[in-house]
Amino acid sequence: MAPSLPLRTLGDAVAVAIRVTPKGGASQIDGLGTDADGRSFLRVRVKEVPEKGKANAAVVKLLAKAWGLPPSALEIAAGETGRVKTVVVHGADAGARIAAWFEALA
Numbered sequence: 001m002a003p004s005l006p007l008r009t010l011g012d013a014v015a016v017a018i019r020v021t022p023k024g025g026a027s028q029i030d031g032l033g034t035d036a037d038g039r040s041f042l043r044v045r046v047k048e049v050p051e052k053g054k055a056n057a058a059v060v061k062l063l064a065k066a067w068g069l070p071p072s073a074l075e076i077a078a079g080e081t082g083r084v085k086t087v088v089v090h091g092a093d094a095g096a097r098i099a100a101w102f103e104a105l106a
Contacts, residue, residue: 005102006032006040007095014095015077016063016087017041022048022055027062031105041084056080063087067101069094 006017017040019033024045033043046058056076064071069089079085089098 004040005099006042007098007102009095010088012092012094013088013090014098016089016098018044018059018063018085018087020055020059020083020085021045022050022083027058029062029066029105050081053080056085059085059087067098069097 008015019035019041021044025047027046027048028044030043030045032040034040044059044062046055046062048054048058060071060074060076064074067089069091073090073094075088075090077086077088091097
C-alpha cells in the first residue's frame with residue numbers, strides 16, 4: 001500500500017513532513033517514506049553538512065526549486081537540528097500547488 005501524503009493544511013499554508021539525510025552525496029528528493037508508526041514523510045537528501053544551518057538552507061532551496069516557489073515562501077517550522085522536520089509553505093495556493101506536485105510524484 002502506498003503511503004499517504006505527508007501534508008497538513010494550516011489556514012493559508014501547508015505543512016510538509018520531511019526526513020533529511022545530510023551529507024547524502026547529492027541534493028535530491030528521494031520520494032515518499034513511512035516511519036515505524038505509519039506516518040508518511042518526504043525523503044530529501046542534501047550534500048551539505050548539518051553545521052550552522054547549511055543543510056537546512058539546502059533543503060529549503062531544493063524544495064523551493066522543485067515546487068516552483070521562492071525560498072522565502074518556505075520555513076522550517078520544526079526539527080531544525082534533527083533529521084525529521086516540518087516545512088511550512090506559505091501562500092494562498094500553497095496547498096493546491098504542493099498537492100499537485102505530490103500527485104505528479106506518484
